[in-house]
Amino acid sequence: SHQGAFGFANGVEWFASEKIDVHGAASLNWGAQPNQVDLIRRLTVLLKTHPAFFNQSRLELIHRGDGNVLALMRQHAPTGRRLIILVNLDVDRPGRVFWDQVRAGINDGPCWDLITEKNIRLNRKEGLAACSLEPGQVICLSDNKADLELCAHSRSEFVTMPQQILNQRLRAKVLDVYGF
Numbered sequence: 472s473h474q475g476a477f478g479f480a481n482g483v484e485w486f487a488s489e490k491i492d493v494h495g496a497a498s499l500n501w502g503a504q505p506n507q508v509d510l511i512r513r514l515t516v517l518l519k520t521h522p523a524f525f526n527q528s529r530l531e532l533i534h535r536g537d538g539n540v541l542a543l544m545r546q547h548a549p550t551g552r553r554l555i556i557l558v559n560l561d562v563d564r565p566g567r568v569f570w571d572q573v574r575a576g577i578n579d580g581p582c583w584d585l586i587t588e589k590n591i592r593l594n595r596k597e598g599l600a601a602c603s604l605e606p607g608q609v610i611c612l613s614d615n616k617a618d619l620e621l622c623a624h625s626r627s628e629f630v631t632m633p634q635q636i637l638n639q640r641l642r643a644k645v646l647d648v649y650g651f
Contacts, residue, residue, distance in 0.1 A: 510586070517585055517611065520621055522547035523554045525635055533570045540568035540604060544575050554585070555612040559604035572600035577612075583619045585611040 518524045523545040534542035539561040546553040555575055559566040572593075577600055582591045591612060594601040602610065613619065 513586060521554065521585070521618060522550045522552040533575050535569045535571060535599060538566055538568070539564075540566040542568050542570040542575075546576075552615070552618075553613075554618070557602055557604060557608075557610040557612060559606060559608050562607040564606055566604045566606075567601060568604060569599050569601045571598060573598055575600070577614050580614055581616075582612050582614045583616070585613055585618055588619060 522528070525547055527549055528545055528547045531544045531546070532541065533544050533555070534540060539559065541556075541558040541560065543556045543558075544553055545556065553576055555570070555577065557568050559568070572595060577593075579595065582593055583589065584591050586609065591602060591610060602612075604610065
């Protein structure tokens with residue numbers, strides 16, 4: 472590198488008022504509003520605690536129709552727990568995403584966005600579910616209220632590692648001790 476080691480920007484620069492200048496040590500404007508600390512914390516908790524992000528999960532594109540939108544289902548095979556991820560890939564225009572609600576396993580009850588904790592209103596007609604998305608919006612949709620409570624409960628705790636990973640590491644250590 473020209474003047475020392477290189478660095479990776481990891482998101483703290485998103486709302487900075489200055490260009491990153493590692494060698495000039497420009498301020499990153501910590502604590503300013505808006506910032507994404509709470510959003511990043513919530514995403515971290517969701518990825519570490521919801522079974523749909525654990526191993527043995529499958530990912531399936533389930534959107535119907537065209538447009539610059541996606542509907543993906545993440546389902547954890549052992550538990551059957553699932554999430555529907557809705558994405559508007561267009562950052563300039565709103566979009567509308569459609570998917571087969573029966574195939575996705577979504578019932579006719581309420582659904583929540585686990586990222587914002589908001590109740591999401593779905594339009595349902597003839598077996599299809601639909602949702603309007605703002606430009607660039609991503610929704611992590613669940614029809615299981617326990618998923619919402621899981622994220623809210625875990626948010627107050629310092630989540631270091633999923634129990635599943637800890638158990639795998641303990642099993643590996645036991646095998647190591649016995650020399651297998």
